[in-house]
Amino acid sequence: MPDERQAGAARGGCVEAPEQRRIVRTAIPGPRSTQLHKRRQASITDGFGVTLPVFVERAGGGIIVDVDGNHLIDLASGIAVTSVGAAAPAVVERVREQTERFTHTCFMVTEYDGFVEVAEALNRLTPGDHPKKTALFTTGAEAVENAVKIARTATRRPAVIVLDHAYHGRTLLTMTMTAKNVPYKDGFGPYAPEVYRAPFPYPYRWPGCSRHAAEQALDRLKDIVLSQVGADRVAAIVVEPIQGEGGFIVPPPGYLSGLQEFARAHGILLVADEIQTGFARTGDMFACGHEGIVPDLICTAKALGGGMPLSAVTGRAELMDAVPAGGLGGTYAGNPVACAAALGALETIEQENLVERARTIEALVMPRLRDLEKTSPVVGDVRGRGAMLALELVRPGTTDPAPDVAKDIAARCHADGVVVLVCGTYGNVIRMLPPLVIDDALLLDALSVLESSVREHVVTPGTC
Numbered sequence: 536m537p538d539e540r541q542a543g544a545a546r547g548g549c550v551e552a553p554e555q556r557r558i559v560r561t562a563i564p565g566p567r568s569t570q571l572h573k574r575r576q577a578s579i580t581d582g583f584g585v586t587l588p589v590f591v592e593r594a595g596g597g598i599i600v601d602v603d604g605n606h607l608i609d610l611a612s613g614i615a616v617t618s619v620g621a622a623a624p625a626v627v628e629r630v631r632e633q634t635e636r637f638t639h640t641c642f643m644v645t646e647y648d649g650f651v652e653v654a655e656a657l658n659r660l661t662p663g664d665h666p667k668k669t670a671l672f673t674t675g676a677e678a679v680e681n682a683v684k685i686a687r688t689a690t691r692r693p694a695v696i697v698l699d700h701a702y703h704g705r706t707l708l709t710m711t712m713t714a715k716n717v718p719y720k721d722g723f724g725p726y727a728p729e730v731y732r733a734p735f736p737y738p739y740r741w742p743g744c745s746r747h748a749a750e751q752a753l754d755r756l757k758d759i760v761l762s763q764v765g766a767d768r769v770a771a772i773v774v775e776p777i778q779g780e781g782g783f784i785v786p787p788p789g790y791l792s793g794l795q796e797f798a799r800a801h802g803i804l805l806v807a808d809e810i811q812t813g814f815a816r817t818g819d820m821f822a823c824g825h826e827g828i829v830p831d832l833i834c835t836a837k838a839l840g841g842g843m844p845l846s847a848v849t850g851r852a853e854l855m856d857a858v859p860a861g862g863l864g865g866t867y868a869g870n871p872v873a874c875a876a877a878l879g880a881l882e883t884i885e886q887e888n889l890v891e892r893a894r895t896i897e898a899l900v901m902p903r904l905r906d907l908e909k910t911s912p913v914v915g916d917v918r919g920r921g922a923m924l925a926l927e928l929v930r931p932g933t934t935d936p937a938p939d940v941a942k943d944i945a946a947r948c949h950a951d952g953v954v955v956l957v958c959g960t961y962g963n964v965i966r967m968l969p970p971l972v973i974d975d976a977l978l979l980d981a982l983s984v985l986e987s988s989v990r991e992h993v994v995t996p997g998t999c
């Protein structure tokens with residue numbers, strides 16, 4: 536690593552973009568990563584987990600280069616963040632230019648144009664052509680918390696409805712809204728009040744016929760709202776239009792529009808958490824677009840900042856303006872460097888037509904995942920949209936979750952230089968979130984590694 540850094544300095548500070556090819560030079564993690572990981576363990580809380588303990592030297596396009604010189608194919612994008620790549624030229628250039636001018640003023644003290652430009656872009660890009668306004672924050676959890684604050688102030692109602700398998704963050708309110716206990720909630724209670732949960736239509740696991748999942752999930756939600764909570768006490772229903780951490784669960788057609796219709800009929804706000812699905816990821820600018828729903832408020836983060844921490848709530852102007860001045864904000868909310876990065880990321884998404892690119896990725900990958908589903912008894916389901924695709928692993932011949940199989944397949948991918956993530960309420964889903972700018976050859980190479988990891992797993996005795 537020091538050699539490469541010096542070489543970078545000699546080129547006038549320019550770090551060369553990594554060669555877009557998978558290269559496995561050492562065991563993964565290699566010796567340098569292992570050494571650094573030991574230092575980490577001595578100095579950093581065990582409360583942070585790690586998917587793959589390699590230390591990164593540089594990254595870009597579809598490649599992560601580690602300190603041992605391995606070129607790993609990135610099917611994670613830092614959890615759906617670096618959709619434009621981890622060093623997109625438009626992001627790097629705007630960040631460089633902004634840091635030279637100023638790094639921070641605090642938008643609540645003195646203003647700057649980047650914040651306004653990002654807000655204008657979000658008002659334009661998010662679903663619906665009604666008058667909209669935006670508030671910028673720093674993390675996804677903060678966006679969700681603030682959407683709830685706005686919904687409560689605007690409706691003067693306390694309750695929030697969330698769904699099974701939901702993930703909304705790690706702060707007190709958002710961890711309460713999150714469904715999964717271990718590791719997100721366990722031991723961290725008591726939780727925030729006035730959060731109620733309804734079933735989410737998970738087609739693969741819906742009891743009975745999955746064709747009725749949308750309708751039956753809606754019936755249950757309506758019953759919970761009307762008979763248990765009281766519709767006039769409900770400020771908002773918060774939904775991920777495709778669930779992320781919960782397992783890339785795509786609700787059946789009709790569910791989201793049914794939710795919207797019910798919410799409208801009762802003066803309940805529909806809040807879309809598009810933190811993972813947003814900005815071209817699913818083959819539409821937002822996943823709400825697949826069913827044409829128009830949420831009252833939409834939360835974004837992750838890919839918005841092109842790798843810099845930035846989040847937003849965008850919504851109907853009259854709702855966004857219901858909060859008195861000073862009620863929203865944050866020292867770093869809409870930081871100028873993060874706004875500059877976001878403008879670079881949004882420009883890249885639009886100019887390089889990454890919405891279309893996400894659809895192409897689906898067209899390349901999905902048929903091969905379907906083949907795997909047909910030929911591998913451990914693959915129970917494949918699903919997703921655009922460049923948000925997943926395999927659910929089960930015990931052969933059943934739908935019993937097989938988290939150990941998912942872990943084993945992920946470990947095989949990691950050892951062969953492909954970074955994949957595991958997710959799902961039952962820890963048995965392998966998800967793919969490649970940067971949208973990944974080239975075809977790299978994507979197909981990663982897919983071959985995944986395929987052989989699944990097949991190798993099957994022939995290994997005693998693991999399933």
Ligand SMILES: *Cc1c(COP(=O)(O)O)cnc(C)c1O
Binds near residue numbers: 810837
């Ligand atoms: C990641 C995520 C969050 C939380 O975002 P942070 O930036 O980690 O706070 C919230 N909702 C969804 C759907 C997410 O994927």
